[in-house]
Amino acid sequence: MAKYMDQAKLTTEELLAEMADLRIQLEEANDTIQAIRTGQVDAFVLKGENGHELYTLKTADQTYRVFIEKMNEGAVTLNREGVILYSNSRFAAMVSSPLEKVAGTTFDRFISDDELDKFARVIGNGWEEDCKQEINLTAITGEIVPCLLSCNALELDEGMALSLILTDLTIQKNAEKQLQLKNDELAIAHNAAEKMNDELEDIVKERTSELLISREHFKLLANNIPQMTWTSLPTGELNFYNRQWYDYTGLDLQHEREYKFEDIVHPDDLEITNQKYNAAIESGNIFEVENRYRKGTDGSYRWHLNRAIPLWDEAGHIILWVGTATDIEEQKQQMQRKDEFIGIASHELKTPLTSLKGYLQLLGTYKKDVLPPTIKTYIEKANLASNKLQHLVNDLLDVSKIQAGRLEYQFERFDISKALASCIENARHIYPDNIFYENVQPDIIISGNAERLEQVVMNFINNAVKYSQDDKRIIITTERLQGYLRVSVTDFGIGMSKKEIGRVFERFYRVEDMKFMASGLGMGLYISTEIINSHKGKIGVDSELGKGSTFYFDLPL
Ligand code: ADP
Numbered sequence: 001m002a003k004y005m006d007q008a009k010l011t012t013e014e015l016l017a018e019m020a021d022l023r024i025q026l027e028e029a030n031d032t033i034q035a036i037r038t039g040q041v042d043a044f045v046l047k048g049e050n051g052h053e054l055y056t057l058k059t060a061d062q063t064y065r066v067f068i069e070k071m072n073e074g075a076v077t078l079n080r081e082g083v084i085l086y087s088n089s090r091f092a093a094m095v096s097s098p099l100e101k102v103a104g105t106t107f108d109r110f111i112s113d114d115e116l117d118k119f120a121r122v123i124g125n126g127w128e129e130d131c132k133q134e135i136n137l138t139a140i141t142g143e144i145v146p147c148l149l150s151c152n153a154l155e156l157d158e159g160m161a162l163s164l165i166l167t168d169l170t171i172q173k174n175a176e177k178q179l180q181l182k183n184d185e186l187a188i189a190h191n192a193a194e195k196m197n198d199e200l201e202d203i204v205k206e207r208t209s210e211l212l213i214s215r216e217h218f219k220l221l222a223n224n225i226p227q228m229t230w231t232s233l234p235t236g237e238l239n240f241y242n243r244q245w246y247d248y249t250g251l252d253l254q255h256e257r258e259y260k261f262e263d264i265v266h267p268d269d270l271e272i273t274n275q276k277y278n279a280a281i282e283s284g285n286i287f288e289v290e291n292r293y294r295k296g297t298d299g300s301y302r303w304h305l306n307r308a309i310p311l312w313d314e315a316g317h318i319i320l321w322v323g324t325a326t327d328i329e330e331q332k333q334q335m336q337r338k339d340e341f342i343g344i345a346s347h348e349l350k351t352p353l354t355s356l357k358g359y360l361q362l363l364g365t366y367k368k369d370v371l372p373p374t375i376k377t378y379i380e381k382a383n384l385a386s387n388k389l390q391h392l393v394n395d396l397l398d399v400s401k402i403q404a405g406r407l408e409y410q411f412e413r414f415d416i417s418k419a420l421a422s423c424i425e426n427a428r429h430i431y432p433d434n435i436f437y438e439n440v441q442p443d444i445i446i447s448g449n450a451e452r453l454e455q456v457v458m459n460f461i462n463n464a465v466k467y468s469q470d471d472k473r474i475i476i477t478t479e480r481l482q483g484y485l486r487v488s489v490t491d492f493g494i495g496m497s498k499k500e501i502g503r504v505f506e507r508f509y510r511v512e513d514m515k516f517m518a519s520g521l522g523m524g525l526y527i528s529t530e531i532i533n534s535h536k537g538k539i540g541v542d543s544e545l546g547k548g549s550t551f552y553f554d555l556p557l
Contacts, residue, residue, distance in 0.1 A: 126151025250296015343400035468493030
């Protein structure tokens with residue numbers, strides 16, 4: 001600069017020529033440095049103040065220079081002040097800096113602030129002895145480059161220098177990081193699996209104890225109820241009996257495996273028991289049958305009510321049948337005594353009733369003008385009452401005949417259309433307030449007992465009148481269906497619930513309705529069922545509470 005100041009008086013042209021000369025010298029210098037670096041030259045001639053001089057590169061051995069330049073590690077030499085004297089291209093690339101800008105700067109420029117202390121310690125150490133340390137370089141782009149730094153003090157002609165070899169650890173560090181990540185994931189998965197395993201163990205323990213409790217619970221319950229209980233597999237194979245069962249039958253566990261229904265069920269009840277049991281197992285419907293079981297101690301039989309219900313799993317398969325057998329011997333005997341009483345009472349009533357009716361008839365035939373009108377009215381009323389009484393006695397007699405298996409009658413071929421017409425005419429006469437719709441086809445010849453079938457139809461009509469309030473319409477219909485004839489009586493009365501529908505055909509069953517009281521004994525539908533059964537027909541009802549009912553029977557044509 002001083003040189004240019006001294007020549008301040010030079011002309012512009014001279015100055016421009018000087019600058020061009022200097023630019024050429026700079027380019028030459030750069031080329032020379034590049035040539036030395038790549039090992040293209042070992043010596044060069046430089047024009048100095050004392051003319052041309054030959055410079056040989058004393059330390060420069062071409063092989064080493066090329067080797068260091070091509071090395072995959074960064075190589076740097078530092079002086080005592082930490083200034084970079086030499087750097088290979090790899091180091092310059094590592095810190096993302098142009099090579100010409102690396103030499104001459106202090107090395108700690110490429111060390112992040114938080115690593116400076118560590119670096120100072122390593123360098124201090126490196127001057128004393130060879131050492132290695134992992135360190136993070138900071139490129140001028142700000143990128144962190146993890147490195148392994150090896151320090152060796154070198155004794156050069158110019159004096160001591162510190163050589164630094166820097167191995168880029170980015171790939172290893174990334175791999176380590178990935179490995180760590182995978183390890184962490186593995187640890188998390190492992191922990192989750194362990195937790196799940198623990199939870200599963202807890203659940204199994206809990207379920208096992210629940211199962212034990214529920215099994216013990218069931219056993220305790222089963223052994224302490226008065227009924228005999230049992231369970232069976234979906235195939236029907238019996239697999240558990242309670243203590244009462246063994247006490248009653250006298251069977252032990254060994255025999256129980258070999259026993260058959262024949263061994264304990266009364267011979268007369270065997271067929272119905274087998275039939276109902278097999279039907280239930282096949283259909284999955286509730287099993288219910290009354291039968292007599294033999295007592296192990298004395299060989300006597302007692303009546304039992306058997307019921308079994310299936311236990312379903314979530315998929316809709318039967319897992320188990322649970323059954324009970326309740327001793328109903330007492331009730332059966334009471335029922336029998338009641339039947340016997342009904343039989344005797346109805347017989348006893350029949351004789352005086354017949355003579356009462358006979359006398360009333362005689363009174364009716366008395367000369368009309370002899371009797372005052374009031375007496376005639378009384379006779380009519382007495383006749384009505386005695387007819388009602390006769391119906392009742394007839395029903396009672398029928399019930400006891402059914403019980404004794406003696407409800408017998410002749411079958412003949414007859415036109416049921418005519419029988420129905422006479423029932424409707426009769427009904428119109430007895431119930432003048434009701435409206436009867438006749439929906440009957442003509443000429444339907446069937447085989448049966450006309451009197452008994454009329455009894456069934458009249459029972460339907462009597463009930464239709466009795467169990468209707470405001471709506472007085474009653475429809476009597478015949479329908480020819482596939483192979484059979486359906487006769488039905490429809491009313492628009494009180495109707496009944498589904499639960500009751502299943503029971504109204506039982507003996508003495510009456511629907512308990514607090515709001516609607518009607519006289520009756522619950523015999524009519526029971527007798528009707530027996531009559532229709534003996535005609536190989538089917539009796540039934542469709543009904544809806546508050547809307548009305550249709551009672552019907554089907555007879556084979
Ligand atoms: P009873 O009428 O003498 O009580 P039934 O055997 O004829 O006996 O009928 C049994 C029961 O069925 C009746 O008590 C009644 O509750 C119910 N029932 C019968 N017919 C009808 C009907 N048409 N509408 C509603 N309930 C009826």
